[in-house]
Amino acid sequence: xxxxxxxxxxxxxxxxxxxxxxxxxxxxxxxxxxxxxxxxxxxxxxxxxxxxxxxxxxxxxxxxxxxxxxxxxxxxxxxxxxxxxxxxxxxxxxxxxxxxxxxxxxxxxxxxxxxxxxxxxxxxxxxxxxxxxxxxxxxxxxxxxxxxxxxxxxxxxxxxxxxxxxxxxxxxxxxxxxxxxxxxxxxxxxxxxxxxxxxxxxxxxxxxxxxxxxxxxxxx
Amino acid sequence: xxxxxxxxxxxxxxxxxxxxxxxxxxxxxxxxxxxxxxxxxxxxxxxxxxxxxxxxxxxxxxxxxxxxxxxxxxxxxxxxxxxxxxxxxxxxxxxxxxxxxxxxxxxxxxxxxxxxxxxxxxxxxxxxxxxxxxxxxxxxxxxxxxxxxxxxxxxxxxxxxxxxxxxxxxxxxxxxxxxxxxxxxxxxxxxxxxxxxxxxxxxxxxxxxxxxxxxxxxxxxxxxxxxxxxxxxxxxxxxxxxxxxxxxxxxxxxxxxxxxxxxxxxxxxxxxxxxxxxxxxxxxxxxxxxxxxxxxxxxxxxxxxxxxxxxxxxxxxxxxxxxxxxxxxxxxxxxxxxxxxxxxxxxxxxxxxxxxxxxxxxxxxxxxxxxxxxxxxxxxxxxxxxxxxxxxxxxxxxxxxxxxxxxxxxxxxxxxxxxxxxxxxxxxxxxxxxxxxxxxxxxxxxxxxxxxxxxxxxxxxxxxxxxxxxxxxxxxxxxxxxxxxxxxxxxxxxxxxxxxxxxxxxxxxxxxxxxxxxxxxxxxxxxxxxxxxxxxxxxxxxxxxxxxxxxxxxxxxxxxxxxxxxxxxxxxxxxxxxxxxxxxxxxxxxxxxxxxxxxxxxxxxxxxxxxxxxxxxxxxxxxxxxxxxxxxxxxxxxxxxxxxxxxxxxxx
Numbered sequence: 001x002x003x004x005x006x007x008x009x010x011x012x013x014x015x016x017x018x019x020x021x022x023x024x025x026x027x028x029x030x031x032x033x034x035x036x037x038x039x040x041x042x043x044x045x046x047x048x049x050x051x052x053x054x055x056x057x058x059x060x061x062x063x064x065x066x067x068x069x070x071x072x073x074x075x076x077x078x079x080x081x082x083x084x085x086x087x088x089x090x091x092x093x094x095x096x097x098x099x100x101x102x103x104x105x106x107x108x109x110x111x112x113x114x115x116x117x118x119x120x121x122x123x124x125x126x127x128x129x130x131x132x133x134x135x136x137x138x139x140x141x142x143x144x145x146x147x148x149x150x151x152x153x154x155x156x157x158x159x160x161x162x163x164x165x166x167x168x169x170x171x172x173x174x175x176x177x178x179x180x181x182x183x184x185x186x187x188x189x190x191x192x193x194x195x196x197x198x199x200x201x202x203x204x205x206x207x208x209x210x211x212x213x214x215x216x217x218x219x220x
Numbered sequence: 221x222x223x224x225x226x227x228x229x230x231x232x233x234x235x236x237x238x239x240x241x242x243x244x245x246x247x248x249x250x251x252x253x254x255x256x257x258x259x260x261x262x263x264x265x266x267x268x269x270x271x272x273x274x275x276x277x278x279x280x281x282x283x284x285x286x287x288x289x290x291x292x293x294x295x296x297x298x299x300x301x302x303x304x305x306x307x308x309x310x311x312x313x314x315x316x317x318x319x320x321x322x323x324x325x326x327x328x329x330x331x332x333x334x335x336x337x338x339x340x341x342x343x344x345x346x347x348x349x350x351x352x353x354x355x356x357x358x359x360x361x362x363x364x365x366x367x368x369x370x371x372x373x374x375x376x377x378x379x380x381x382x383x384x385x386x387x388x389x390x391x392x393x394x395x396x397x398x399x400x401x402x403x404x405x406x407x408x409x410x411x412x413x414x415x416x417x418x419x420x421x422x423x424x425x426x427x428x429x430x431x432x433x434x435x436x437x438x439x440x441x442x443x444x445x446x447x448x449x450x451x452x453x454x455x456x457x458x459x460x461x462x463x464x465x466x467x468x469x470x471x472x473x474x475x476x477x478x479x480x481x482x483x484x485x486x487x488x489x490x491x492x493x494x495x496x497x498x499x500x501x502x503x504x505x506x507x508x509x510x511x512x513x514x515x516x517x518x519x520x521x522x523x524x525x526x527x528x529x530x531x532x533x534x535x536x537x538x539x540x541x542x543x544x545x546x547x548x549x550x551x552x553x554x555x556x557x558x559x560x561x562x563x564x565x566x567x568x569x570x571x572x573x574x575x576x577x578x579x580x581x582x583x584x585x586x587x588x589x590x591x592x593x594x595x596x597x598x599x600x601x602x603x604x605x606x607x608x609x610x611x612x613x614x615x616x617x618x619x620x621x622x623x624x625x626x627x628x629x630x631x632x633x634x635x636x637x638x639x640x641x642x643x644x645x646x647x648x649x650x651x652x653x654x655x656x657x658x659x660x661x662x663x664x665x666x667x668x669x670x671x672x673x674x675x676x677x678x679x680x681x682x683x684x685x686x687x688x689x690x691x692x693x694x695x696x697x698x699x700x701x702x703x704x705x706x707x708x709x710x711x712x713x714x715x716x717x718x719x720x721x722x723x724x725x726x727x728x729x730x731x732x733x734x735x736x737x738x739x740x741x742x743x744x745x746x747x748x749x750x751x752x753x754x755x756x757x758x759x760x761x762x763x764x765x766x767x768x769x770x771x772x773x774x775x776x777x778x779x780x781x782x783x784x785x786x787x788x789x790x791x792x793x794x795x796x797x798x799x800x801x802x803x804x805x806x807x808x809x810x811x812x813x814x815x816x817x818x819x820x821x822x823x824x825x826x827x828x829x830x831x832x833x834x835x836x837x838x839x840x841x842x843x844x845x846x847x848x849x850x851x852x853x854x855x856x857x858x859x860x861x862x863x864x865x866x867x868x869x870x871x872x
Contacts, residue, residue: 166466173470176324187504187505203711204613204711206711
């Protein structure tokens with residue numbers, strides 16, 4: 001089957017956000033900014049992904065997997081542009097919109113693995129899990145998360161330090177906060193307090209976000 | 221490199237903060253010097269002497285450092301000692317509880333070819349945590365003398381003295397890193413030709429890590445000797461390793477440490493949570509930490525410094541000792557022998573050297589500052605400040621500072637001049653400027669605080685207005701400054717040392733040292749100020765200055781007499797406040813005027829000493845801008861507060 005057009009993908013994405021994540025029943029054509037005879041809408045109707053009744057568009061069961069993956073690609077793209085490339089704000093959103101359409105044919109899986117199967121986008125919305133996420137979870141691969149994501153009392157091992165500020169990283173390293181060290185987070189507010197060995201450190205959220213922790217493998 | 225020096229051999233103490241370095245220093249020298257064991261108040265090097273087996277050694281205590289590559293100012297000072305002095309021995313003091321974390325620096329010292337003695341301190345507390353150490357094995361592994369110690373009880377002192385006396389430099393066992401890293405280091409070693417205090421191996425690694433001081437040093441020494449090739453090679457290597465150079469070096473060192481520590485450390489399971497850790501948690505939790513902070517402020521600052529220091533002690537010194545026993549003979553003597561009017565005025569007159577200089581310094585300021593330093597040293601010794609720092613970090617971020625700045629700010633309540641010196645431990649220029657300005661503007665020093673608390677305590681509402689208004693100005697101006705000043709916002713990180721019971725001797729030494737340096741620094745200024753004021757009075761200049769200020773003072777609703785207090789305020793912050801005290805006693809001020817005057821005076825320009833330090837630390841331009849801003853801010857705030865109080869009738 002031929003690939004969906006970018007505009008058709010955008011419609012699926014909006015439908016998912018409004019009807020599956022939101023509590024709308026179908027979407028007004030006007031809020032999707034399409035006409036009933038728009039090319040991209042016809043494309044979706046043809047594949048039986050959506051249904052148009054009166055002035056509303058409904059996502060059909062057949063369209064759900066595709067819509068879900070579109071949303072997933074968009075939010076992965078956001079993770080990429082905002083977290084890794086460091087593009088913030090509207091610029092980040094725009095770039096993410098461009099990127100998402102490139103994430104096909106397994107590229108999304110690779111990106112997802114690279115990002116260590118994130119579960120939320122930078123805005124905090126859920127990223128629908130892909131096959132790779134399910135497999136990773138079944139294998140019990142430990143997740144790597146920023147120190148900020150641990151619950152207080154949780155322990156893990158430092159996986160790596162993201163070096164956005166060389167000097168600060170060196171400081172952490174010379175104090176013995178090094179990859180491979182076992183850490184226990186004891187407090188999250190107003191500063192992040194953690195223990196390494198018999199020493200205790202406090203850092204702010206800027207620095208905590210750059211310390212990445214490998215969680216121990218869940219045994220169950 | 222053995223320069224022909226007649227001075228005694230030097231022994232340099234180095235190590236992380238909070239490992240008992242200064243305790244070792246005191247044990248060795250028996251001296252009473254600044255003992256500073258939290259990051260921030262001491263950036264100086266203490267020197268002392270010690271005799272071992274008939275030979276005299278000079279002992280140098282350096283500020284805390286975490287590695288051979290300095291990041292903060294304190295570390296730079298410490299490392300500079302290693303670069304410039306020619307030590308007989310370098311004593312690396314580490315904390316037995318954190319061997320694995322601190323040993324990498326031992327490796328760096330050994331690697332640098334320095335004559336290292338390792339002191340593993342605080343072994344008693346380590347044992348309490350169930351940590352057993354085989355130090356003989358460690359000594360064997362490292363190839364340098366290793367001494368287990370509990371220095372505060374002088375355990376291990378004899379061994380250390382022995383080790384210093386016996387020290388003979390032996391070629392150290394080189395530690396080998398990963399082959400690829402070794403290859404790169406070798407490549408650089410071959411290109412370095414000059415003679416350096418640190419070994420070529422250490423110099424090469426520091427060059428790779430782009431250590432500014434070392435790069436500069438090498439550039440000077442290697443100029444015209446293949447320096448271009450050296451920089452080219454460094455550039456190649458650092459580019460090749462751009463992803464993880466620092467990390468790899470750290471990890472390699474840790475790998476070596478793990479080998480060194482194999483079978484050295486055995487850890488048995490420890491039981492329960494000791495009370496100290498519970499208390500520590502309470503201090504760091506905002507819900508319990510805030511009440512604790514308020515208790516500390518109430519009992520420490522208000523009751524002890526304000527009540528006992530500024531009340532009881534001042535009454536005793538000023539009211540009793542000076543009034544009844546010391547002043548009369550001095551005045552008698554002056555009246556008898558200093559017949560010339562100008563001379564009498566200079567010594568015992570209203571602004572005389574005795575009246576305004578010595579009597580103020582000794583009877584009024586010293587008890588207050590002394591009690592403050594006592595509380596400060598006590599808190600410092602327990603390890604409370606790092607906990608306070610992390611508690612206020614979020615709030616301080618709003619005013620462009622990080623939690624780290626809590627130390628200079630709190631010290632400012634003791635003496636703003638000292639605190640301004642200490643701002644140099646803040647990491648960015650932006651933070652230093654903001655902290656300097658806030659100290660100059662809104663933090664009253666203990667001398668001023670003591671007088672103002674005394675002044676306002678009769679009017680609880682006035683005291684409340686004063687407190688709230690100053691707090692608002694502090695936050696508002698900080699907030700504005702953080703918006704206006706360019707630069708990145710600071711990042712906060714701090715090691716939280718374990719809480720411990722303060723050592724009385726330690727606290728006493730710290731308090732006395734601070735009081736001494738305060739006195740040495742301040743007394744000449746007191747005398748200077750009284751001479752200036754005396755000259756001003758004699759020549760009538762004082763009158764003209766007061767006339768210039770008078771309209772401004774009137775504009776904020778105060779009687780003209782208050783002007784004198786403001787002019788005095790520049791010479792000593794507390795002079796001003798004390799001037800108000802006289803006015804209030806003679807019933808010239810109502811509650812509103814008193815509050816407005818107290819607020820304006822607190823905000824008003826820093827004292828001469830502080831201003832001089834501001835120039836020294838921040839440069840004349842920044843200092844003058846701050847000075848002008850603070851003056852304008854003080855009077856406009858006074859004007860504003862006066863309007864508000866008059867309109868609302870709050871204190872009527």
